[in-house]
Structures are given as structure tokens and as C-alpha cells.
Amino acid sequence: xxxxxxxxxxxxxxxxxxxxxxxxxxxxxxxxxxxxxxxxxxxxxxxxxxxxxxxxxxxxxxxxxxxxxxxxxxxxxxxxxxxxxxxxxxxxxxxxxxxxxxxxxxxxxxxxxxxxxxxxxxxxxxxxxxxxxxxxxxxxxxxxxxxxxxxxxxxxxxxxxxxxxxxxxxxxxxxxxxxxxxxxxxxxxxxxxxxxxxxxxxxxxxxxxxxxxxxxxxxxxxxxxxxxxxxxxxxxxxxxxxxxxxxxxxxxxxxxxxxxxxxxxxxxxxxxxxxxxxxxxxxxxxxxxxxxxxxxxxxxxxxxxxxxxxxxxxxxxxxxxxxxxxxxxxxxxxxxxxxxxxxxxxxxxxxxxxxxxxxxxxxxxxxxxxxxxxxxxxxxxxxxxxxxxxxxxxxxxxxxxxxxxxxxxxxxxxxxxxxxxxxxxxxxxxxxxxxxxxxxxxxxxxxxxxxxxxxxxxxxxxxxxxxxxxxxxxxxxxxxxxxxxxxxxxxxxxxx
Amino acid sequence: xxxxxxxxxxxxxxxxxxxxxxxxxxxxxxxxxxxxxxxxxxxxxxxxxxxxxxxxxxxxxxxxxxxxxxxxxxxxxxxxxxxxxxxxxxxxxxxxxxxxxxxxxxxxxxxxx
Numbered sequence: 001x002x003x004x005x006x007x008x009x010x011x012x013x014x015x016x017x018x019x020x021x022x023x024x025x026x027x028x029x030x031x032x033x034x035x036x037x038x039x040x041x042x043x044x045x046x047x048x049x050x051x052x053x054x055x056x057x058x059x060x061x062x063x064x065x066x067x068x069x070x071x072x073x074x075x076x077x078x079x080x081x082x083x084x085x086x087x088x089x090x091x092x093x094x095x096x097x098x099x100x101x102x103x104x105x106x107x108x109x110x111x112x113x114x115x116x117x118x119x120x121x122x123x124x125x126x127x128x129x130x131x132x133x134x135x136x137x138x139x140x141x142x143x144x145x146x147x148x149x150x151x152x153x154x155x156x157x158x159x160x161x162x163x164x165x166x167x168x169x170x171x172x173x174x175x176x177x178x179x180x181x182x183x184x185x186x187x188x189x190x191x192x193x194x195x196x197x198x199x200x201x202x203x204x205x206x207x208x209x210x211x212x213x214x215x216x217x218x219x220x221x222x223x224x225x226x227x228x229x230x231x232x233x234x235x236x237x238x239x240x241x242x243x244x245x246x247x248x249x250x251x252x253x254x255x256x257x258x259x260x261x262x263x264x265x266x267x268x269x270x271x272x273x274x275x276x277x278x279x280x281x282x283x284x285x286x287x288x289x290x291x292x293x294x295x296x297x298x299x300x301x302x303x304x305x306x307x308x309x310x311x312x313x314x315x316x317x318x319x320x321x322x323x324x325x326x327x328x329x330x331x332x333x334x335x336x337x338x339x340x341x342x343x344x345x346x347x348x349x350x351x352x353x354x355x356x357x358x359x360x361x362x363x364x365x366x367x368x369x370x371x372x373x374x375x376x377x378x379x380x381x382x383x384x385x386x387x388x389x390x391x392x393x394x395x396x397x398x399x400x401x402x403x404x405x406x407x408x409x410x411x412x413x414x415x416x417x418x419x420x421x422x423x424x425x426x427x428x429x430x431x432x433x434x435x436x437x438x439x440x441x442x443x444x445x446x447x448x449x450x451x452x453x454x455x456x457x458x459x460x461x462x463x464x465x466x467x468x469x470x471x472x473x474x475x476x477x478x479x480x481x482x483x484x485x486x487x488x489x490x491x492x493x494x495x496x
Numbered sequence: 497x498x499x500x501x502x503x504x505x506x507x508x509x510x511x512x513x514x515x516x517x518x519x520x521x522x523x524x525x526x527x528x529x530x531x532x533x534x535x536x537x538x539x540x541x542x543x544x545x546x547x548x549x550x551x552x553x554x555x556x557x558x559x560x561x562x563x564x565x566x567x568x569x570x571x572x573x574x575x576x577x578x579x580x581x582x583x584x585x586x587x588x589x590x591x592x593x594x595x596x597x598x599x600x601x602x603x604x605x606x607x608x609x
Contacts, residue, residue, distance in 0.1 A: 130568055133572075134571060141578065144582055144586075148586060153593055156586070156593050160587070163583055163586065167531070167532075168516070171532050174535040174538075174539065174568075175535050175538055177539075177568070178541075178543075181539075181568075182544065
């Protein structure tokens with residue numbers, strides 16, 4: 001029993017509420033948001049160390065015995081993701097000071113951000129399948145606000161489709177939870193895991209597994225149901241896009257990996273084979289999209305789809321190496337996607353266009369921007385010793401160990417396509433003839449966007465170089481994913 | 497009872513899908529409302545209709561209703577009300593800005609507007 005693990009959820013929620021007052025005072029809004037995020041980061045870092053030393057932390061509300069109360073569980077997977085979420089939000093909010101615009105800041109942009117991380121952290125931490133739905137709705141509601149905030153024509157048009165897709169997938173989520181409840185008669189995730197192990201996953205549970213894949217896949221943007229993502233994500237301004245691209249799809253990925261490693265582990269030849277196939281097709285579809293577009297936003301957005309495929313490919317292998325790789329790659333991808341979106345936001349700001357054909361020659365005017373983009377691009381691809389390398393290496397190794405030689409080679413080959421897609425941005429925007437440049441670029445505004453971006457890129461470099469120090473944490477996370485009994489034992493024992 | 501509920505849920509889902517596939521934004525929103533009603537009835541059915549007394553437990557009480565599906569439905573209803581209200585406001589605002597509520601006119605992206 002340890003209430004400490006709730007702090008990274010409650011603190012952003014509390015600060016979101018006090019931010020609702022004084023909406024016109026920008027200085028108050030900015031300082032309070034940063035303060036709230038810093039306090040949450042400290043708590044989350046403490047939580048990671050605590051989980052590392054003492055194992056998974058459990059809270060059951062109202063001191064009910066475990067399968068009956070609502071449980072919050074912070075194991076290594078959840079704690080690491082919560083910490084990453086908060087650190088990224090800190091940088092994105094800082095970046096937003098220079099680029100989000102006064103009107104949005106005065107209309108509940110910061111409370112929206114705080115509510116979204118309340119939902120995201122809650123979804124990572126919860127140990128109750130229905131509460132997962134509730135926290136999904138919290139973060140979706142905040143994302144509806146952020147995607148439409150500003151009320152431009154494109155935003156209104158895209159947010160209608162975004163909401164419609166998510167309302168339908170939420171309805172499916174409720175239906176799936178209802179089916180699961182009728183079969184196993186419990187909502188506590190640890191208890192579900194135990195009961196499914198008892199009855200050895202009959203066919204109906206495999207159906208429910210596929211339904212869960214459909215529901216979470218819609219949020220995570222896997223192959224047949226990623227259609228909404230490129231247009232919806234291109235509508236809001238860059239800081240919101242960075243927040244969405246870094247966090248929202250990853251919640252879906254987390255939910256898939258949680259349910260597929262904790263519940264549905266008794267019919268691997270069907271469920272995980274399906275996940276494997278979908279992951280590979282997702283990578284192919286993302287590669288096609290990333291190469292097809294000449295719009296910088298779209299190229300990076302399709303790279304989200306590729307990364308989702310790579311992580312789920314690691315999850316589908318179901319061996320410890322690949323799951324450790326998936327954890328490494330998941331956190332790497334959150335960091336590097338935020339950094340890349342922030343970088344192209346600066347590119348868009350200095351050129352005044354998103355079209356690659358109109359850009360060119362930025363290396364002469366903005367050399368520092370160019371080199372940091374190159375580092376981030378290499379990090380995304382996984383050039384050693386940058387951050388993407390170790391995750392991809394472990395995922396591929398796990399793939400070979402599980403005997404999926406061809407699909408592992410395909411994942412490896414997709415790195416080249418990713419490299420090509422970001423190098424196209426590099427070649428078109430930074431090399432060659434001088435292209436279009438925006439006329440009213442203010443140096444101070446540029447610096448305010450550039451400094452947090454640089455810090456985040458440097459953080460990603462350290463993530464790559466510091467692999468040695470991170471391995472014990474990631475190994476812990478992988479152990480929990482591969483062996484559900486650690487999770488279930490901790491939860492069942494924690495309530496007594 | 498389960499058979500009746502299955503037909504009711506199925507009918508609600510059918511109507512919801514029919515409405516969601518139509519062109520008018522308002523009909524789509526009504527469709528999402530029906531969809532969530534169907535889902536809520538499904539939760540109720542999935543909790544099964546055993547028991548007749550309210551779940552006030554004391555010694556010797558064996559015949560009671562499972563309270564959990566009702567708690568779930570309550571939560572889900574509140575969420576779906578919130579989302580529907582937001583959606584309606586958004587539709588109103590979009591109608592003002594875009595001058596249309598026809599979904600076929602809202603497709604496309606910046607480039608091929």
C-alpha cells in the first residue's frame with residue numbers, strides 16, 4: 001500500500017484545475033504549468049527508483065481486498081513510461097512558449113495539456129481494465145480540445161473525423177470489456193490474467209483478444225485502421241502535434257502490449273501471429289506513406305506508423321530479448337518523435353511552408369538547426385551509438401530467436417526506408433539552392449523554440465550512450481512483460 | 497430475456513451504423529448516441545440477469561443482482577454524454593465556419609481542397 005504512485009496522476013490534475021483560473025494571465029499559466037510538471041517529474045523519478053528497489057507498487061482504493069477494489073499498479077513498464085511522458089511534456093510545453101500563440105495560451109491550452117497527461121499517466125498506471133477505458137476517455141477528451149483549439153477550418157474539419165473514429169472505437173472498447181467480464185467475471189487485470197490461465201483461453205477469449213487488438217489498434221494506428229492518423233495529426237499546430245505524436249499512439253501500443261503479454265498468452269500461434277503480421281504490414285504501409293509525401297509534417301507522421309509497427313513486432317515475438325527491445329524502442333521513439341516534430345516545427349517557422357519542394361539551402365542560414373536535425377534523424381534510424389540502435393538490435397535479435405527470419409529482415413530493411421525518408425527532408429530542406437524563407441523570423445522567438453529542442457536532442461543522445469545504465473531498468477520491465485506471475489503476485493499480495 | 501436483449505442491442509447497433517454512414521453531421525451524432533446506448537445495454541446483458549433483490553448483503557442473502565455492470569454503465573453513460581455534448585458543440589461551430597454539414601464536402605486535405 002503506497003499512495004506515492006498516484007502523485008504523477010494527481011499533481012497534473014490538480015495543476016490543471018488551478019490553471020483554469022486566471023486564463024488571461026499568460027505568465028501565471030506558463031509558470032504554473034512548468035512548476036506542476038517539474039514537481040511531477042521529481043515524483044515520477046522517485047517512483048522509478050522505488051519500483052526498481054522494491055518491486056511493483058500497488059494501491060487499492062478504499063482498502064478493499066484486491067479483486068474487488070479499483071487497483072492502481074506501478075510496475076517498471078508503467079513507471080518508466082510515466083517518467084518519459086512527463087519529461088517530454090515539459091520540453092514540449094517549453095517549446096510551445098515560442099510557437100503556440102497568445103490566443104491559444106489564453107484559451108485553456110495549458111489545462112488541456114495537463115489533463116492529457118493526467119489521462120496518459122493514468123492509463124499507464126491503472127490495473128483495472130475498465131479504468132483503462134475511463135483514463136482513455138480522459139486523455140481523448142483533452143485531445144479533442146487540443147486538436148480543435150484555435151478553430152481553423154482544417155482543424156474543425158479534421159477534428160470531426162478524429163472524434164467520430166474515437167467515439168466508435170470507445171464504444172467497441174466498452175463492448176469488449178463487457179464480453180471479457182461476462183467470460184471471466186472480473187475487471188482487475190491481475191485477476192483476469194489468473195482466471196484466463198485457469199481456463200486456458202478457450203476460443204471466445206481469442207475472439208476478445210482480437211477485439212482488443214482492434215480497439216487499441218485504432219488508437220495506436222496499426223495497419224488497416226491507421227487511415228485517420230495522417231490527416232487528423234496534420235491539422236493542429238506543431239506543439240500539439242508533437243504531444244500527440246509522442247504520447248497518444250504510444251498509449252495504444254502500451255495497452256496492446258499489456259493485454260497481449262498479461263492476458264492472452266495461451267494461444268500464441270493465433271493471437272501473436274496475427275499481431276506479427278499486422279505489425280509487418282503496418283511497417284510497409286508506413287514506409288509507403290513516408291516516401292509518398294512531400295510535406296514535412298506528413299513524412300514524420302508516417303514515421304509514427306512505422307515505429308508503432310516496429311514496437312508491436314517486438315511485442316509479438318514474446319521472448320525476453322524482444323520485449324526488452326520493445327521497451328527500449330518505445331521510450332526511444334517517444335523522445336525522438338517529439339524532438340523531430342519540434343525540429344520540423346522550426347523548419348516550418350523559418351521557411352513559412354510545409355512543402356519540401358519550396359525549401360532549400362537552410363544549411364547556409366541555420367547551420368546549427370541542420371546538424372541537430374541530422375543527429376535526430378540518425379537517432380530515429382538507429383545509427384549506433386544513438387538512441388534507436390539498441391532497441392532495434394534487441395527486437396531483431398528476438399525476432400531471429402523466435403524463428404521469424406524473413407519478417408525480422410524486413411524490419412531491418414525498413415530502417416533504410418526510414419533513413420531515406422528523413423534524408424529527403426535533409427537534402428531538400430538543408431542542401432541545394434536557397435529556397436523560400438519566411439520574412440518575419442524573429443531571432444528571439446527562434447531561440448525560444450530552438451533551446452528546448454536542442455536539449456531534447458541531447459537527451460536522446462544520452463539515452464543512446466547511456467544504454468548501459470538503463471539496461472537494468474529495461475530488463476526489469478521486460479521480465480514483468482514476459483512473466484505475468486510477477487505482476488499478478490504483486491497485485492494479489494498487495495491488497496492483503 | 498437474453499434473447500430479447502440481443503435483438504434490442506442488435507437493432508440499436510444497426511440503426512447506429514445506418515445513421516453513422518449517412519452524410520449529414522447531425523444524423524451521425526445521433527448515430528453515435530445510439531451506438532453507445534447499444535453498448536450500455538450490452539454491458540447490462542453481459543452481467544447476466546441472475547438474482548432479483550438489490551445487492552445489500554448480510555448473512556443468508558444468496559439471491560442478489562450483480563451491481564458491477566450497473567456501475568460500469570453509469571460511468572460509460574456519463575462519458576458518452578460528455579462526448580456527445582462536445583460533439584454537438586463542435587458540429588455547430590464547424591457548420592458556422594465551414595458553411596456545410598455534409599461529410600462528403602469535408603474530405604480531403606490542405607493540398608487538394
